[in-house]
Amino acid sequence: MPTIFFYGPELEREKKRELIDSFTRSASKATGIAPSAFVVYLLPTSPEEVGVGGKLLTDRQRDGK
Amino acid sequence: MPTIFFYGPELEREKKRELIDSFTRSASKATGIAPSAFVVYLLPTSPEEVGVGGKLLTDRQRDGK
Amino acid sequence: MPTIFFYGPELEREKKRELIDSFTRSASKATGIAPSAFVVYLLPTSPEEVGVGGKLLTDRQRDGK
Amino acid sequence: MPTIFFYGPELEREKKRELIDSFTRSASKATGIAPSAFVVYLLPTSPEEVGVGGKLLTDRQRDGK
Amino acid sequence: MPTIFFYGPELEREKKRELIDSFTRSASKATGIAPSAFVVYLLPTSPEEVGVGGKLLTDRQRDGK
Amino acid sequence: MPTIFFYGPELEREKKRELIDSFTRSASKATGIAPSAFVVYLLPTSPEEVGVGGKLLTDRQRDGK
Numbered sequence: 001m002p003t004i005f006f007y008g009p010e011l012e013r014e015k016k017r018e019l020i021d022s023f024t025r026s027a028s029k030a031t032g033i034a035p036s037a038f039v040v041y042l043l044p045t046s047p048e049e050v051g052v053g054g055k056l057l058t059d060r061q062r063d064g065k
Numbered sequence: 066m067p068t069i070f071f072y073g074p075e076l077e078r079e080k081k082r083e084l085i086d087s088f089t090r091s092a093s094k095a096t097g098i099a100p101s102a103f104v105v106y107l108l109p110t111s112p113e114e115v116g117v118g119g120k121l122l123t124d125r126q127r128d129g130k
Numbered sequence: 131m132p133t134i135f136f137y138g139p140e141l142e143r144e145k146k147r148e149l150i151d152s153f154t155r156s157a158s159k160a161t162g163i164a165p166s167a168f169v170v171y172l173l174p175t176s177p178e179e180v181g182v183g184g185k186l187l188t189d190r191q192r193d194g195k
Numbered sequence: 196m197p198t199i200f201f202y203g204p205e206l207e208r209e210k211k212r213e214l215i216d217s218f219t220r221s222a223s224k225a226t227g228i229a230p231s232a233f234v235v236y237l238l239p240t241s242p243e244e245v246g247v248g249g250k251l252l253t254d255r256q257r258d259g260k
Numbered sequence: 261m262p263t264i265f266f267y268g269p270e271l272e273r274e275k276k277r278e279l280i281d282s283f284t285r286s287a288s289k290a291t292g293i294a295p296s297a298f299v300v301y302l303l304p305t306s307p308e309e310v311g312v313g314g315k316l317l318t319d320r321q322r323d324g325k
Numbered sequence: 326m327p328t329i330f331f332y333g334p335e336l337e338r339e340k341k342r343e344l345i346d347s348f349t350r351s352a353s354k355a356t357g358i359a360p361s362a363f364v365v366y367l368l369p370t371s372p373e374e375v376g377v378g379g380k381l382l383t384d385r386q387r388d389g390k
Contacts, residue, residue: 268358
C-alpha cells in the first residue's frame with residue numbers, strides 16, 4: 001500500500017483527478033503493484049506558508065520572481 | 066520524543082481525545098518511553114484531497130465504493 | 131484509507147506487531163472505518179538524527195537527560 | 196517549488212528514473228509550473244516497517260495476502 | 261534541493277519571513293548548499309489537532325499546563 | 326511542542342549539532358515557545374532517492390548540474 005504526498009498549489013477538481021490518476025498509474029507501473037493499493041494525498045500549500053530561497057513565496061511572486 | 070501523524074477524516078473533539086489518548090498509551094507501552102514525551106498530530110484530509118486506487122475519494126464515495 | 135506515521139525508536143518485531151495492531155484498532159474505532167483500510171508506517175529514527183530542546187538526542191542521553 | 200514524497204518499495208535505479216520523470220511531468224502539466232521547480236523524494240519502506248489492515252506487511256506477505 | 265517542514269502555531273507574516281530566512285541560512289551554512297536551493301513549508305497546526313502527553317493541546321492549555 | 330523535519334544530505338555530527346541548535350533557537354524566537362518544547366528530525370536523503378527537475382540527483386551531479 002504505497003503512499004504519495006503532493007505539497008503544491010491548490011488545484012481545480014479536474015486537475016486533481018488527472019494528477020491522482022497519473023501518479024497512481026506511474027507508480028503502479030514502476031512498482032508492479034496494483035493501482036488499487038495506492039493512496040495519494042494532495043496537500044495544498046498557500047504562498048503564505050512556503051519559503052523558497054529564504055523568501056516567503058508571496059513576496060517572491062509580488063516581486064516577479 | 067516520538068511523534069505520530071494521523072492523516073484521516075475530520076473527527077469530533079471527543080473522538081480526537083480518545084485517539085490521542087489511545088495512540089499515546091499504545092506507543093508508550095511498545096517503546097517503554099513515558100507518555101509525556103509523545104506528540105500526536107491529527108491532520109484532517111478532505112475527500113477532495115485524497116485519491117484511492119487512482120480515483121478522487123469524493124468520486125468513489127459518490128459512486129458508492 | 132487513513133495513514134499513520136510513527137517516528138520513534140527502532141522496535142523489535144513483536145513490538146512492531148503490537149503497535150500496528152493497536153494503532154489500527156484505535157483509529158478504526160475513532161473513525162468508524164474498517165481496519166483493512168489503514169496503513170501504518172513505522173519510521174525508525176536514530177538518536178543521531180533527532181534533536182530535543184536544541185540538543186542532539188545522543189548528547190542528551192550521554193549526559194543522562 | 197512543489198514537493199512529492201513517495202513511500203513505497205525499494206526500486207531499481209532505472210525504475211527510480213522513470214518514476215521521478217513521470218511524477219514530475221504529470222505534476223508540471225497539472226499545475227502549469229515548470230518541471231525544474233519540482234523535487235521528488237523516494238522514501239523506501241521495508242515490509243518490516245509497514246502495517247496494512249492491522250498486520251505487519253512481512254506477516255501478510257508470508258501468509259500470501 | 262533540501263526541504264524543511266515546520267509543524268507549529270500559526271504565525272504573523274513578519275514572523276514567517278524571519279523563520280524562513282533563518283532556517284534557510286542555518287541550513288545553507290550547515291550543508292554548504294546555496295540558499296536558493298531550499299524550500300521551507302510552514303504547516304500551521306491548531307491546538308485542536310495536536311496531542312501532547314496523551315492530551316489534546318486545547319485541553320492542556322485550558323488547564324494551564 | 327512544535328516539530329521540524331529536515332530532508333537533506335547526511336551531515337557530520339558537529340554540523341547536526343549546529344543545525345539542531347540554530348533551528349530550535351530560530352523557531353523558539355519566532356513562536357515565543359521555550360526551546361525545550363521543540364523536536365527536530367534530520368532525515369538524510371541519498372542522491373539515489375531524490376529527483377530534481379525530473380532527474381535523479383545522482384545523474385544530475387554526474388552531469389555537473
